[in-house]
Amino acid sequence: xxxxxxNGCVAPGERPAAMAAERRAPVTILVSIDGFRPDYRSRGxxxxxxxxxxxxxxxxxxxxxPSKTFPNHWTIxxxxxxxxxxxxxxxxxxxxxxxxxxxxxxxxxxxxxxxTPIWVDAERAGIRSATMFWPGSNVAVGGARxxxxxxxxxxxxxxxxxxxxxxxxxxxxxxxxxLDLLRRPEGIRPKFLTLYYEAVDTAGHEHGPDAAETTAAxxxxxxxxxxxxxGLRAMxxxxxxVIVADHGMAATSSTRTIALDRVADPADYRIVENGPYASLxxxxxxxxxLESRLLRPQDHMTCWRxxxxxxxxxxxxxxxxxxxxxxxxxxxxxxKTAPKAEDHGGAHGYDNAAPEMAxxxxxxxxAIRNAGTLAPFDNVDxxxxxxxxxxxxxxxxxxxxxxxxxxxxxx
Numbered sequence: 014x015x016x017x018x019x020n021g022c023v024a025p026g027e028r029p030a031a032m033a034a035e036r037r038a039p040v041t042i043l044v045s046i047d048g049f050r051p052d053y054r055s056r057g058x059x060x061x062x063x064x065x066x067x068x069x070x071x072x073x074x075x076x077x078x079p080s081k082t083f084p085n086h087w088t089i090x091x092x093x094x095x096x097x098x099x100x101x102x103x104x105x106x107x108x109x110x111x112x113x114x115x116x117x118x119x120x121x122x123x124x125x126x127x128x129t130p131i132w133v134d135a136e137r138a139g140i141r142s143a144t145m146f147w148p149g150s151n152v153a154v155g156g157a158r159x160x161x162x163x164x165x166x167x168x169x170x171x172x173x174x175x176x177x178x179x180x181x182x183x184x185x186x187x188x189x190x191x192l193d194l195l196r197r198p199e200g201i202r203p204k205f206l207t208l209y210y211e212a213v214d215t216a217g218h219e220h221g222p223d224a225a226e227t228t229a230a231x232x233x234x235x236x237x238x239x240x241x242x243x244g245l246r247a248m249x250x251x252x253x254x255v256i257v258a259d260h261g262m263a264a265t266s267s268t269r270t271i272a273l274d275r276v277a278d279p280a281d282y283r284i285v286e287n288g289p290y291a292s293l294x295x296x297x298x299x300x301x302x303l304e305s306r307l308l309r310p311q312d313h314m315t316c317w318r319x320x321x322x323x324x325x326x327x328x329x330x331x332x333x334x335x336x337x338x339x340x341x342x343x344x345x346x347x348x349k350t351a352p353k354a355e356d357h358g359g360a361h362g363y364d365n366a367a368p369e370m371a372x373x374x375x376x377x378x379x380a381i382r383n384a385g386t387l388a389p390f391d392n393v394d395x396x397x398x399x400x401x402x403x404x405x406x407x408x409x410x411x412x413x414x415x416x417x418x419x420x421x422x423x424x
Contacts, residue, residue: 040205061242
C-alpha cells in the first residue's frame, strides 16, 4: 500500500525519480596493458581496442629509460622520468637503507615518496579516485612506516578505493570491480579509476613477442576491455579511456647472451640487476680493476660510469642508480654466467628509443576528438593529459606537458 500511495503522488506523464535515467558525468579510466607493443593491434584480434582508437586517437608512445615495468608505471602517473620519480628500476638499493633492496613487492612509502602520483593530487582536490591495481597504488604516498613491528604507518595518501595486486584475480573480476565502483551513488562514486592487465607481458616474456600464446593473450585482454565497455554502456556511464602500455617487448634467446663473468672478474663487482641492462657496483677498492675490463669496447653491449650515461636517457643522477650501467643490444641479455640450457622468450629494458620498446597508447571518449594517429610522444605527457581530463590544474616542475593533445581535446 505504501508503494501505491507513493506512486499516486506522481503527476500523469511523470516517472518516479528512482525510475528516471541518471545523467552521469564522464569519468576517466586509465588502463595499463603491460608489455603491449603498438604493432600487436595489427594481428587482427583487437576489435575493442581498434574501435576505441577509431573513435579517438592512438600512437606509438616512447617509454622512459629504463624500459621496465615499475619505473614506467610510476612515470605515467607522476609525469616525472624515473631518474626524478625515484623508482629507477624494478630492483634497486638506497644508501640510506643499507642492507635493504626494493623489489616489486615493496610498499614502504620511503621508496615511493620522491614523486606524487595523480591520484594523490586528485584526492587532495576532492576528486575521488579508485585503482584496480597499479604499481604504487597500495602505498601511503607521503607517509612513513615505522621500522619496528607492526610497522605502523603515519600519514600518507592512497586512492579512496584500492586493491592489493594479485594476478590470480581474473580479468572478469577486475572488470566487475570497476563496474561495481561506478554503480555506487554519485557521492561516493570515483571520477578517476585505473585498471591493470599483466597477461600480455607474461606471455611475451615466456614465449616471445611473436608467439601464438602472446597473440592469444592480446585477444584475451581485448575481450576483457570489451566487457568493460559493454558494462559501462549498459549503465549509461560515459568514459574517457586512456589506454597505455609501460613498454614493448623484444625477442630473446640464450644464444644471444653476454656472460658478465667472462667480461670482468666477479671478485671486482656485484650485480644489482641484470637482463637487457645490468647495473653494478664495484667491490671496495676494485673500481680501477673493474673499469679496465668493463669500460672498454664490448661485443653487443656498452657500459658507462653512471655520470657518463648518454644524456638522452635522462638517467644516472638519482643516487639510487648504481655506479655502472651496461646496456645490451636489443635482443641480447646480460647474465651473471653463460646459460646452461637453450631458452627463447622475450624481454624489455632496452634503449627506450628502440622500436621494439614502443608502448601502446589509445585515448577515446567524449573529451577526445577523432584525430587518427598521433606522432610518437614521451610517456611523461600522459599525466598532464589525465589532469586535463579530470579537471586538475597543470602540474609545475614535471617533465611532461599536454602539448601532444591540445588539438584533440574538446575544451
